[in-house]
Amino acid sequence: MAAVFALVICFTFSDDIVEFGLDVTGHRFSGAGPWLVLATDCLLVAATAALKWRIEQAPRQVFVRQLIGSRWALGAAIVVVTHLLSISTATHRANLGVVQSIWLSMLFSLLFVAAMALLLTSALGEKSIWRSWVLPMIVGTVVVQVASALWYPVIDVEKGCANDISSTYFSDMTNIIAIVLLTVGVELAYVRRTAGTTDPGRRVAPVFTVLWLCVGLALAFTMLVKADLGPHCGLAAVWHEYIAFVVTAQALSIGLTTVLWLLVTDQPTVE
Structure with a gap:
């Protein structure tokens, strides 16, 4: 659970934090x-390696050799190189037009997502990766990266x-998140059906999906409470709106993709 939150939440919103x-x-x-x-x-990437080591419980030297040749090393390299490219081209991008700047920002965002996918799949184990519900995340x-860009x-x-x-x-x-939450959590009994599996991805992903849908729903409600109270200005108001916007967009996307993923994959067996 910690690996998923460290990557999907902290890594996704590290620049915002x-x-x-x-x-x-x-x-x-x-x-x-x-x-x-x-x-x-870089700290998050290092923490992911530590979590991977704890999950696999391999000898240190063996683990380091495996780590260098795994998805983790490629994901870590993409993170560092993409950051350096973004920093070195910041001045040039500032002089570009809006459209060109947006496309470059989206390109960097997609590279970060690719790195996150590699790090996440590596942290959760090398077996049954795409059957571990990584795709919805x-x-x-x-x-959320596109919305942020x-x-x-x-x-x-x-x-x-x-x-x-x-x-x-x-x-x-x-309204929509509530329906998706009911579909994922109640009608399909997603969490209960995957609780007995030994695949770490299947244990973590449903919990994260339901939890993040609840967070998105709560943030949407907080925006509705003050919707008719007039204009809201200031640092707190702007950040509140931004966080509510990106989190609800991410939560709904994960929830909808999870529902579709449930429809096209086989049913997990309960041990």
Whole structure:
């Protein structure tokens, strides 16, 4: 469970976490911000290796040799190289048009998602990877990365105020996420059917899916509570809207993909 949260949550939102910390302390993200994100992601990658070692319980020397030749090494290399490319081209990208900048941001985002997929599948084990429900999390991460890339140049037009996302969006999200949550958690009895399997991915993925759907639903409700109270400006209001937007988008994407994945895969057996 810790590996999934460290990768899917912390790795996906590492740049947002760093930027939020800098905003709260009154610092600009440009400058030290990208390097702090790189350092944060490197720590997460190292933590993933430690978790993988704990799961496999192999001798240290054997584990290191296996780690270097595994998906983990490729994912770690993609993380570092992509960060360095993003930092080195920041000035050039700032002088590009909106469309070109968005496409480059999405390219970097897709590379990060690919790295996360490699790290996640490596941490959960090398066997039965795509039968371990990793795909819904990857799809959800792609959606949230695209939404994040579009936020500043396209969506965030009300600078300093949280009036960019319609309250209808959050209203619809509360209804749709609730239905998806019921479908995944109750009608299909997803968590109960996978609880007895020995595959770590199948044990972790359903728990994460249900939990993140609940978080997305709660955030959508918080946006509806203050929807009719007038304009909301300030750092807290903007971050509240942004977090609610990206989390609900990711939660719904993971939930819908999980439902589709259930329909096209065989039923797990309970031991």
